[in-house]
Amino acid sequence: MPETNDKPEFSRGLEGVIAAETKIGYVDGQAGRLVYRGYEISELAGKSNYEEVSYLLVNGHLPNEKEYRDYDRKLKELRTLKPDTYSLIKEIGKSAHPMSTLRTVVSYIGAKDSRTVEPNLDEQHDLGIELIAKMPTIVGAINRVYRGEEIVKPDHDLTYSDFFFHQAMGRKPSDVESKMLDTALILHADHGMNASTFACMLTISTLSDMYSAVTSAISALKGPLHGGANERALALIEKVGSPENADKVIGKMIENKEKIMGFGHRVYKVYDPRAKILKEYAHEVTSMNGKEELFHTANKIEEVMISKLGNKGIFPNVDFYSGMLYSSIGFSREVFTPIFAVGRISGWVARSLEYVRENRLFRPKALYSGTKELLKYVPINERD
Ligand SMILES: CC(C)(COP(=O)(O)OP(=O)(O)OC[C@H]1O[C@@H](n2cnc3c(N)ncnc32)[C@H](O)[C@@H]1OP(=O)(O)O)[C@@H](O)C(=O)NCCC(=O)NCCS
Structure with missing residues (x-):
């Protein structure tokens, strides 16, 4: 029997439908406000750096000095990519849009990680932090290869956004470039249940792994009505x-x-x-x-x-x-959406972790508007 809807409420594109509870942040569309964990975005953009904001989104509070040092050290330790990942990026080269390369690379790293088989909550968290750490290295390398340039040796002394800039451009940013890119990453870090975040949460709600969830998110972000x-x-x-x-x-x-x-x-x-x-x-x-x-x-x-x-x-x-x-500041336009992903990765991870802790499989319904009468089946050789 066709699926019918018990309740007649129907919201095309789920507009206005509340399907999850969150403490991570909210968008006030009428007042033009964006708040992460109680902090106004303009204040975070002016006073924090990306690492702090990432910690805030994932852990629920701004880090103290020790928490910051530990988080920063962890991100730096996990930044490195294996040689086969660089080979894959080079192999794809200019033959694909950088968003397609990014999706493929994230999926590839996940396929090689044994923790993605049936991750528990701690493992999902660890995979998420690893993805936050690796995203600037991946996108930086994609940018270099896309422009026909050599991959840059990681400089582990640099902050998250300076590291990203250096990996992508092959030089360190000026103070203005550094502040600008860091601000842009902070501004993109989270934004309610937008399409890519929803795609990420939807995938993790099946108890799939964080790499698969982020691969879904990247796929959704690629579209011109969203990140493109x-x-x-x-x-x-x-x-x-x-x-x-x-x-x-x-x-x-x-x-x-x-x-x-x-x-x-x-x-x-x-x-x-x-x-x-x-x-x-x-x-x-x-x-x-x-x-x-x-x-x-x-x-x-x-x-x-x-x-x-x-x-x-x-x-x-x-x-x-x-x-x-x-x-x-020198980025090719094909890399604009991957830059968005470098910022948004913290929001994707934070919201997916928050959701899966109180998990409920996403499964909306469709309003069936086809025929309700059962049709007589006609064999193929008798059809008009
Ligand atoms: C983001 C977007 C999908 C939101 O769409 P939405 O919620 O369906 O938009 P609304 O229903 O509020 O649109 C109201 C009216 O403004 C029009 N409109 C909306 N965005 C428009 C745009 N970017 N250019 C021209 N007209 C636009 C709609 O066609 C609609 O017109 P109508 O009243 O004649 O039907 C849409 O604004 C859009 O496609 N923007 C361009 C893509 C973009 O910048 N995406 C990035 C989002 S961060």
């Missing part, structure tokens, strides 16, 4: 080319009912607080490297969008300015 939007947002800003063109190009796209990447959000109906912070950095970095025109074009696109669609709650989201920022 910043690549397209930057392409659009470049296509518009100058502030004078914004009205015409964007107006036409809106008329054609095209989605403007980097705008709109399922939860925020006001300005995304992360976009506000990234916009300031984008302004700073484009002024420094002579690409101010790009920033002014983006700013004009924002003005046009808000004047035309602000009344529908459409404002810039985190992806509108992040691509410009990453490109200004």
Whole structure:
């Protein structure tokens, strides 16, 4: 018999449905606020570094000095990749989008780890920390190979985001680049039950292992309606080319009912607080490297969008300015979404661990709208 729904409530895309309880963080879409474990995102971005925020998300409180030292040491110890992982990254080379490479590499490392067979909660935790530690090394190496450059020897003295920058770019960041990248990673670390986090939690709810869960999350993040939007947002800003063109190009796209990447959000109906912070950095970095025109074009696109669609709650989201920022510090655009994954890994791990501790298998229903009458089966050779 076809599956029917007992209750007639139906929310396409699960919009507004509460399916889990969390103490990790919340998004206030009306007030434009993002809070991790009780701390406002702007305060964490200004005062903490990524390691502290990662610890906060996973463990529930900001670390004291000893806890910080231990966590930092652990992340540094687990950063290294084995030679066969580097070989895989080189083998894939430029033949795949870096998000596909990232998904494959995470899945590969998981396949080689015997703890992924039937992990208990402690093992799930350890696998999660290992993934947090390895993500910058993996994405850094993917960036190098994608650009046809040599893989960089890990420098274990560097902080999480400086290490990532060094692995990806082959040089240490300036103070401004360092702060910018660290801030971007913090801003991306967690964001409610977005599609990739949900995919991660859904997979772990089957009692699958953390590597499989994060592989699901990366797959979900890859899509243009989620992590892939910043690549397209930057392409659009470049296509518009100058502030004078914004009205015409964007107006036409809106008329054609095209989605403007980097705008709109399922939860925020006001300005995304992360976009506000990234916009300031984008302004700073484009002024420094002579690409101010790009920033002014983006700013004009924002003005046009808000004047035309602000009344529908459409404002810039985190992806509108992040691509410009990453490109200004030298990242290829194909690596923008993997950078998102380097930040979001702590949220994926924290929420999956929190969920699996009080596990309940995710299993929603679909509203059946097909025929309710049973049809007579016709053999293939008698069908029209
Ligand atoms: C993120 C997104 C999927 C949210 O979609 P959503 O919750 O279904 O959006 P809403 O229902 O609030 O949209 C309301 C209206 O604004 C329009 N709209 C939403 N986002 C828009 C965008 N980026 N460009 C143009 N129009 C947009 C919708 O088409 C809808 O129009 P309608 O009233 O004529 O039907 C959507 O805004 C989008 O596709 N944005 C671009 C991709 C992006 O930047 N993703 C990154 C998210 S962090």
